[in-house]
Amino acid sequence: MTGSPPPAPSRVAVVTGGSRGIGRGIVAELAAIGYSVAINYREDHAAAEACRREAEARGAPTASTFRADVAGLADGRRLLGEVLARFGRIDLWVNNAGVAPAARLDLLEATPESWDRVLGTNLRGPFFLTQAVASELIRLREGGIVPDPQVVFITSVSSAFASVNRADYCVAKAGLSMVAQLFAARLAPHGIRVYEVRPGIIDTDMTRPVHDAYSERLAAGLAPIRRWGTPEDVGRAVAALAAGSLGYSTGEVIHVDGGMHLRTL
Numbered sequence: 656m657t658g659s660p661p662p663a664p665s666r667v668a669v670v671t672g673g674s675r676g677i678g679r680g681i682v683a684e685l686a687a688i689g690y691s692v693a694i695n696y697r698e699d700h701a702a703a704e705a706c707r708r709e710a711e712a713r714g715a716p717t718a719s720t721f722r723a724d725v726a727g728l729a730d731g732r733r734l735l736g737e738v739l740a741r742f743g744r745i746d747l748w749v750n751n752a753g754v755a756p757a758a759r760l761d762l763l764e765a766t767p768e769s770w771d772r773v774l775g776t777n778l779r780g781p782f783f784l785t786q787a788v789a790s791e792l793i794r795l796r797e798g799g800i801v802p803d804p805q806v807v808f809i810t811s812v813s814s815a816f817a818s819v820n821r822a823d824y825c826v827a828k829a830g831l832s833m834v835a836q837l838f839a840a841r842l843a844p845h846g847i848r849v850y851e852v853r854p855g856i857i858d859t860d861m862t863r864p865v866h867d868a869y870s871e872r873l874a875a876g877l878a879p880i881r882r883w884g885t886p887e888d889v890g891r892a893v894a895a896l897a898a899g900s901l902g903y904s905t906g907e908v909i910h911v912d913g914g915m916h917l918r919t920l
């Protein structure tokens with residue numbers, strides 16, 4: 656045989672809700688360290704395609720978009736199947752897709768409709784999707800196809816901060832933090848590491864309705880680092896995990912919040 660050996664297949668990351676905001680930042684930073692990326696979105700196809708082009712420009716060997724609603728369990732399983740059919744491997748699964756409540760309602764006015772919508776997308780969907788993903792990651796690792804699979808959950812400071820005007824969101828994120836711990840414990844014997852990345856106040860479409868109020872509060876010291884977080888801040892944290900340097904750590908919470916979680920006196 657002559658010539659150079661074929662290049663090693665690139666690692667593959669799946670980012671749910673990867674088309675906009677934090678997900679888009681994660682996709683771009685993973686692309687920059689050489690991951691091929693599967694970009695999931697729910698409805699904004701144009702945003703997903705723009706993200707795909709950006710990923711290719713940042714260095715992703717391959718980038719593809721996948722429409723699926725992660726709140727729907729069958730849709731989630733279809734997403735998983737389509738990614739595997741396209742790429743044949745998954746090295747990193749990032750559960751990022753999430754929604755804010757349509758309206759911020761006081762705890763005493765909270766509605767079951769908003770509860771079901773927010774917990775369906777932010778907790779129930781990712782739990783059962785990760786259950787299905789976990790079985791595939793075990794198979795891929797035991798088959799020698801993926802040496803070092805990882806799962807990341809994007810939670811929020813709302814996992815630990817009580818906001819009485821969006822109980823559903825706080826409960827969903829607190830639950831998702833436990834989901835991350837559960838999968839970390841369950842998958843460690845299979846050589847699969849699981850992390851929680853917990854962002855603070857990040858400048859995206861989700862925070863646009865409260866942008867002015869949070870700008871004032873950040874300037875006044877809401878977080879010790881007195882600025883908005885960016886999708887790139889979160890993306891770089893995920894990329895640091897994806898580089899694989901935390902090989903003897905699992906279940907860690909990586910705060911990306913400008914120090915907002917610190918208790919100060």
Ligand code: NAP
Nearest residue numbers: 672674675676677697698699724725752753811857859861
């Ligand atoms: P965003 O700007 O509103 O973007 C949301 C992304 O998720 C979009 O790509 C959207 O796709 C997708 N998405 C929403 N529902 C989906 C579903 N059911 N199935 C598949 N994709 C879905 O939100 P973001 O601020 O980037 O937030 C991303 C994650 O970070 C969320 O989990 C959020 O809770 C969390 N977070 C955000 C902040 C913050 O300050 N922004 C802070 C902490 C944590 P379409 O456009 O196609 O709908």
